[in-house]
Amino acid sequence: MGWLSERLSSSIGKKIIMALTGLLLILFLIIHLLNNLLLYVGPEMFNENVARLEAIKPLVRVIEIALALLFALHIFNALKLWYENKKANPNKYAVDASSENSTVFSRSMVITGVTIGIFLVIHLATFWRTFNFGAHPTDGRHPFYAIIQDAFANPFIALFYFIVMIVLGFHLKHAFQSAFQTMGWRHPKYTPIVEKIGTAIAIIMAVGFASIPIFFYISSLGGK
Numbered sequence: 001m002g003w004l005s006e007r008l009s010s011s012i013g014k015k016i017i018m019a020l021t022g023l024l025l026i027l028f029l030i031i032h033l034l035n036n037l038l039l040y041v042g043p044e045m046f047n048e049n050v051a052r053l054e055a056i057k058p059l060v061r062v063i064e065i066a067l068a069l070l071f072a073l074h075i076f077n078a079l080k081l082w083y084e085n086k087k088a089n090p091n092k093y094a095v096d097a098s099s100e101n102s103t104v105f106s107r108s109m110v111i112t113g114v115t116i117g118i119f120l121v122i123h124l125a126t127f128w129r130t131f132n133f134g135a136h137p138t139d140g141r142h143p144f145y146a147i148i149q150d151a152f153a154n155p156f157i158a159l160f161y162f163i164v165m166i167v168l169g170f171h172l173k174h175a176f177q178s179a180f181q182t183m184g185w186r187h188p189k190y191t192p193i194v195e196k197i198g199t200a201i202a203i204i205m206a207v208g209f210a211s212i213p214i215f216f217y218i219s220s221l222g223g224k
C-alpha cells in the first residue's frame with residue numbers, strides 16, 4: 001500500500017492520474033454534449049431525456065459522485081504538478097516559450113484549466129442546482145428546457161458560456177494527445193492519428209457546446 005501511494009504521489013504517478021482522469025472526463029463531456037444537443041431536437045425530446053435520467057436517479061447520483069472524484073483528482077494533481085514545476089524551475093516560462101515542442105495550447109493548460117474549474121463551480125451552482133433543487137418555470141413550457149432557454153436569454157450568461165467553451169476547446173486540443181503521451185501509448189503510425197482525433201474532439205466540443213448559448217440567445221431575440 002505504501003509502495004502504491006509512493007508511486008502515485010511521484011511526478012509520473014501524478015501525470016498518470018491526470019491522463020486517466022482526463023480521458024474519463026472527455027468521455028463524460030462527449031456524453032454531456034450528446035445530451036445537450038437534444039435541445040436542438042426540441043423541448044419534448046430534451047425533457048423526455050431528463051425524465052429518463054430522473055427514473056434512474058440513484059445511479060445518476062453514483063455517477064455524479066464518481067465525476068466529482070475525477071474532477072477533484074484531475075485538478076488537485078494538476079495544481080500540485082504546476083506548483084512543483086514552478087518551485088523546481090522558476091524560469092520555466094522563458095524556456096517553454098522558445099521550445100519547439102511547446103504550443104500555445106500546451107503553454108496555456110494551467111490558465112485554461114483554472115478557467116474551466118471556475119466555470120464548473122458557477123455551472124453547478126446554477127444549472128445543476130436549479131435542475132435538481134430549484135424552482136422550475138410553471139408557465140406551461142417544458143420546465144427543464146425553459147431553464148436553459150431563460151438562462152441564455154441573458155447576453156452576459158450566453159457570452160460567458162461561449163467564451164469558456166472556446167477555452168475548453170484550447171484545453172482539449174492539448175489534453176487528449178498529452179494523455180496518450182503520458183501513458184507511453186506512442187507509435188509512429190498511430191500517434192499522428194491520435195493527434196488528429198484530439199484536434200477533432202477539441203473542435204467538436206468547443207463548437208457543439210458554444211453553439212447552444214448562441215442559439216438560445218438569438219432565439220430569445222425573436223421572442224421579444
Ligand code: HEM
Pocket residue numbers: 029032036050053064067116120123124127128131132148161168209210212213
Ligand atoms: C452549453 C454548455 C453546457 C450546457 C447547456 C450544460 C448543461 C447542463 C445541465 C442542464 C446540467 C444539469 C443536468 C442534470 O442535473 O440533469 C449540467 C450538469 C453538469 N455539467 Fe453541464 N452544460 C454545459 C457545459 C458543461 C461543460 C463544458 C462541463 C465541464 C467542463 C460541464 C459539466 C457538468 C457537470 C460535471 C454536471 C453535473 C453532472 C450531471 O448532472 O450531468 N457542463 N450541465
